[in-house]
Amino acid sequence: MKYTLSVLVENHPGVLSKVSGLFSRRAFNIDSLAVGITEDPGISRMTIVADGDEYVIEQLEKQLNKVIPVIKVRTYTEGDYISRELSLIKVNSPTNKRLDIMKIAELMEARIVDVSVNTMTLQFADTVERFETLCDLLKPYGIREIVRTGTVAIEKDSVVSRK
Amino acid sequence: MISGAEIMVKCLQQENVSVVFGYPGAVICPFFDYLYKTDIKAVLVRQEQNAAHSASGYARALSTVGVCVATSGPGALNMITGIATAYMDSIPLVCITGQVRSDVLGRDVFQEADITGACESFVKHSYLVKDTAELPRIFKEAFHIASTGRPGPVLIDVPVDVQTAEIEEFVYPDKVNIIGYKPSVKGHPMQIKRALEMIAESKRPVICAGGGVLSSGAKPRLREFSEKTGIPVVSTMMGIGVMPSDDPLYVGMLGSHGKKAANVTVHNADLVILCGARVGDRAVASPDQVVEHANVIHIDIDPAEIGKNMKTTVPIVGDMKNVLSQMLKDVDYTTPGEWKQQIESWKAEFAKEPESFEGFVEPKSFIARLSKLVHTKAIMVADVGQNQIWCANNYRIKDGRFFTSGGMGTMGYSVPAAVGAKLARPSRDVVAVCGDGSFQMALPELATIAVEKLNVKIIVMRNTVLGMVHELQDKHYGSRYAVTELEAVPDFVKLAQSYGIDAAFASSNEEAEMYTKQMLRSDKPFVLVCNVHPNTSSI
Numbered sequence: 001m002k003y004t005l006s007v008l009v010e011n012h013p014g015v016l017s018k019v020s021g022l023f024s025r026r027a028f029n030i031d032s033l034a035v036g037i038t039e040d041p042g043i044s045r046m047t048i049v050a051d052g053d054e055y056v057i058e059q060l061e062k063q064l065n066k067v068i069p070v071i072k073v074r075t076y077t078e079g080d081y082i083s084r085e086l087s088l089i090k091v092n093s094p095t096n097k098r099l100d101i102m103k104i105a106e107l108m109e110a111r112i113v114d115v116s117v118n119t120m121t122l123q124f125a126d127t128v129e130r131f132e133t134l135c136d137l138l139k140p141y142g143i144r145e146i147v148r149t150g151t152v153a154i155e156k157d158s159v160v161s162r163k
Numbered sequence: 164m165i166s167g168a169e170i171m172v173k174c175l176q177q178e179n180v181s182v183v184f185g186y187p188g189a190v191i192c193p194f195f196d197y198l199y200k201t202d203i204k205a206v207l208v209r210q211e212q213n214a215a216h217s218a219s220g221y222a223r224a225l226s227t228v229g230v231c232v233a234t235s236g237p238g239a240l241n242m243i244t245g246i247a248t249a250y251m252d253s254i255p256l257v258c259i260t261g262q263v264r265s266d267v268l269g270r271d272v273f274q275e276a277d278i279t280g281a282c283e284s285f286v287k288h289s290y291l292v293k294d295t296a297e298l299p300r301i302f303k304e305a306f307h308i309a310s311t312g313r314p315g316p317v318l319i320d321v322p323v324d325v326q327t328a329e330i331e332e333f334v335y336p337d338k339v340n341i342i343g344y345k346p347s348v349k350g351h352p353m354q355i356k357r358a359l360e361m362i363a364e365s366k367r368p369v370i371c372a373g374g375g376v377l378s379s380g381a382k383p384r385l386r387e388f389s390e391k392t393g394i395p396v397v398s399t400m401m402g403i404g405v406m407p408s409d410d411p412l413y414v415g416m417l418g419s420h421g422k423k424a425a426n427v428t429v430h431n432a433d434l435v436i437l438c439g440a441r442v443g444d445r446a447v448a449s450p451d452q453v454v455e456h457a458n459v460i461h462i463d464i465d466p467a468e469i470g471k472n473m474k475t476t477v478p479i480v481g482d483m484k485n486v487l488s489q490m491l492k493d494v495d496y497t498t499p500g501e502w503k504q505q506i507e508s509w510k511a512e513f514a515k516e517p518e519s520f521e522g523f524v525e526p527k528s529f530i531a532r533l534s535k536l537v538h539t540k541a542i543m544v545a546d547v548g549q550n551q552i553w554c555a556n557n558y559r560i561k562d563g564r565f566f567t568s569g570g571m572g573t574m575g576y577s578v579p580a581a582v583g584a585k586l587a588r589p590s591r592d593v594v595a596v597c598g599d600g601s602f603q604m605a606l607p608e609l610a611t612i613a614v615e616k617l618n619v620k621i622i623v624m625r626n627t628v629l630g631m632v633h634e635l636q637d638k639h640y641g642s643r644y645a646v647t648e649l650e651a652v653p654d655f656v657k658l659a660q661s662y663g664i665d666a667a668f669a670s671s672n673e674e675a676e677m678y679t680k681q682m683l684r685s686d687k688p689f690v691l692v693c694n695v696h697p698n699t700s701s702i
Contacts, residue, residue, distance in 0.1 A: 010343060014291065018283060025284040055470075062467035068288040068308060071343040 002031065003057045004076045004083060004153050007046040010069040011037060018067050019046060028052065028060050032085075032150030043071065047083075047152045076153055083153040086125045088113070089135070092142035093120040101141060108134045119144060164329040167295040168193035171259070171321065172201055174302035177335045180230050182206060182221060182586055184214040188234020188274065191261030193326035195232070206586065206615060209607030211238050213579035215245020215316075217611075219254045220583030223566050224542055224591075226380065228255045228309050229583065235261045236274030239320070240281065244573060246316045247285040251570025252401060253378060255314035257305050258286075265293060265322040279320050287315030295328040299335050307339045312346030313465040314378055346464060350481035355489050358436075358460045358477045362494065365434035365458070367502045368394045371417065373446075374401030374569065375439015375463060375483050384487035385438065386410075391491065393498035394436070395506050397425040399446045400555050402439070403565040408534075408558070414506055418446040420552045420701060423513040428506050429453060437461040439483045442472035443570065450474070462486050520696035524675045526553045526624050529693065530596070532672070533622075534559040536679050538592045542566065542584045546577035546597035546605075549630035552701040554596050563591070575604030581619045582611055592620070592683065599625040599652050609662045612688045619688050622679075626695040627652050634701055659690035666690040 009015050016035060023030050031049040038045050050060055057075060064073045076083075093101050093115075101120055105112055108130070114121035124134055128151060135143065165173075171194050175183070182204045187195050198205055208214045211233040218229030229249075233242045239260040249256045262268070263275045279289040288308050290301045298321075305317040362368060376385050385405055389396050389412050396406050397417045406413040415422030417429055429435060429447070435457050442450055450473035453459075458476040461469045462483060469478040479486055519525040530553050537543070539561040545554035547568055558565065566584065568576040581595035597605070602623045612619055624630075629647040636644055659666035665687055669675035675693050682689040 014279065014289075017280065021283045059467065059471060062471075066465070066467055068341060068344050 001051070001053065003050050003052065004081065004151065005048045005050060005057075005060070005064070006074045006076060006153060007048060007064055008038070008071040009044050009046060010071065011042050011044045012069055015044070015069045018069065019064065022063055022067065026059065026063055028056060032148075034150035034152050036152070047150070049151050076155070081153045081155050083127060083151045084125055085128055085131060085151045086123070086149040087131055088147040089122045089124065089138060089143060090119050090145040091122065091138045092118060092144060094118060097141055101138070104134070104137045108137070110134060164331065165333050166193065166197070166329050167298055167321070167326040168197040170295065170298045170330075170333050171302070171326065172197045172203065173333050174299060174335060175203060175230065176201065178228070178302070178306045180228075183230040183232050184208050184217040184221070184583065185232030186211045186214055186234065186238055188238045188261060190263055190274070190323035191232060191234040191238070191259075193323065194259070194261065194321070206582070206611065208579065208582075209610050211241035212245040212575070213582075213605065213608050213611075215242050215249060215256065215258060216573075216576050216579035217583035217586075218256050219245070219249045219252075220544065220566060220580030221587045222254050222256060222583070223580075224564065224584040224587035226378075228257055228306055230257050230259070232259045233261070234274065235263055235278070236276045239278040240276050243282060243285075246282055246318065248568050248571040248573040248576060249316045250285040250287070252568065253314050253374060254316070255309040256316035257302075257309055258316055258318045260318065260320045261326070262291070262320045262322040264324045266324070268322065279318060282318050285316075286318045287313075289318040289320070291320045292322065292325050295325050296330050298325070299333065303336045304339050304341060308341070308344065312344070313375075347480050348464070348482040348485055350462070350479045350486035350489050352489070354477055354479045355486065355493075358479060359490060359493055361434060361458055361460060361477055362392070362394075362436070362496050366499055367432045368434040368436065368498060369414075369428050369432040370394050370396045370436045370438055371399065371429065371440050372396055372402040372405040372438045373399040373440025376402055376405045377564075379439065379464070379483040381439070381483035381487050384484055384491065388487055388491055388494070392494060392496045393503060394496075395428065395498070395503065397428060399440050399443070399569070400551075400567060401569040403555060403558075404560050404563065407562070408560050414510065416555050419448055420445065420555070422556060424506065424509040427509050427513070431505075432457050434458050434460070437463070437473070438487075439463060441468045444472075447473065515702075518700075519672075520699070522670050522694070523696040523699075524624075524669055524672055524693040526550070526693065526695050526699060527557045529672050529675050530554055530557040531559060532676055533594070533679060534561075536676070536683060537563075537594060539563060541592035541594060542581075542588060544577040544581045544584060544593070544595045546595070546601035547572045547574045548598045548601055549626075549634070549699070549701045550596050550598045550601070550624045552631075553624070556702070574601040577601065578605035578608045578619075578621060579611075581621070582608060582615070582617060585617045585619050586615070589618075593618070594620045594622065596622045596624065598630060599623055599627065599649060599655070600629045602655070606658070609659060609664060613662045613664055617688055618686050620682050621688070621690045623655055623690060623692045624695045625652060625655065625692050626697045626699065628697045630697065630699070631701065633697065655690060655692045664688045664690055666692065668692045668694065670694040
């Protein structure tokens, strides 16, 4: 099962390697790890998507808590958070296919950020599931390159919110 | 103006450090140069790994933070095994390494190694210092982190230019504030209540005590708790010494190399109270079997240890001393007599007479005898291999200590650790027991002992093989002794004498005892070589 963890860390050099080193040492599998500064410039947030059972996630939480610059660890529970991922997708777009791809982009709410004679680059910020849908739609045209940031997540305050 | 090197030394003085163990090199020279001008004693070990082991022996003997120092590159790398050994046994160390100039860091210059990177998975925390002004805060934090919560080694890597740069003045902070590091030391009252209820319901309880009991200074409380309730105690290897071996409530060390009575007790218990023990595989090979018939109360300062290896019914996070005090206040329980009698009969049933060989010292009975000859507060340091098992199971500890590399099982630990222990506790008997394999890994430290005139006693169990693996080969590899025969074992007596250290060779228990008495009477170091038959079993 996939779990999303939010880890607040002190914004010091070397912290990322202390956290990422833990995964290999304790044999944890992670799908993605995204880091960025928070509203407090002294603190960064890491959003980690990990694969494992309850035992693994409990251990992961506890081991992360032992890393000195780690301030707080939270595992989000299904439905309590909004998660998004930013991706850039470069897709083949010969002149005769350009309109088709633009239609898909419009339908999926992706932005076209670069166009060349043979390719188009789409910027897409949404959930992992919707990213996969977009990829399925674009695959027939030939995807050249995908760049993904990894998931970031935030806790929901309202109950009514688009997931 | 004050230099980084001077600040480093001043920080050590602020932390009341009186001894450091180290080995110099170009980029740690500014530090040693300033240290030289102070009354902090710098002990020159003969290999950096031993600096960490000696600091570990020192830290354990005094319940303080041990300090070891090495230069960059190979010096720091040599120290890694010692650091990892301390990490596995939760020993508080501050390890200081010199580093190449910060402006050439990362360019693979002479004697450059990324030591903070290399040590990441076996230090509690590490620092690569980039600014001289940060040294006081970093040292303050390092000593705090090493010694509080679950103790462990902290590494400070200091580039040489950070040591030579000067700042206006030295101010040592009186407080630390690390937002992500606030270990909980008091047990949660609700959990303690639940634990006491669970104890009240149990018919066959047992306490399993580990190294955490000793490192938190909870030994007297544990004994009080056991005596008040009559709950019998087994210990892990790291927990040896929590109770005197002859205490009727003490069953022995558990585990694959432990006492059968201790294992049978745990496997028949309906409640296991884990106290500062991490349920390592060598202590409990099949934790799943234990939890099938027993509830588990796990008390530990490190929340990550609870539930890691054994399913826990009641977890209690806190310092062992506090938690036991909290429990002692309200506990009202008496262990059923049948259970205690049952354990007594197991103790008698599984007691084994060791098999002796003509012309050789029988190590198990000799170790048992040795425990009667040393002072009651003696510090016994066992190495790794068969000698460790002989000592763990047969040394009858009283009020002293038992040190060994329990978690990492690092050969060559005993001699340098004994050096540290003796410097920490000069008035106590300090005895290192090692094999001829492990002794040869620590040989250069004879020079340290000779130079420092340390009254350390070394007993070498000379069986000319790497006994533990040899035994394994007998059982599982058709007695094919692949690379376990030492063959050219040097004459350890002559070797010791060449360092100016007295030595003797014993080929029977009578001789061994005679020399032991002689050795303990002397106020000089001594190496006693015991001729042991290679087929002597571990258990």
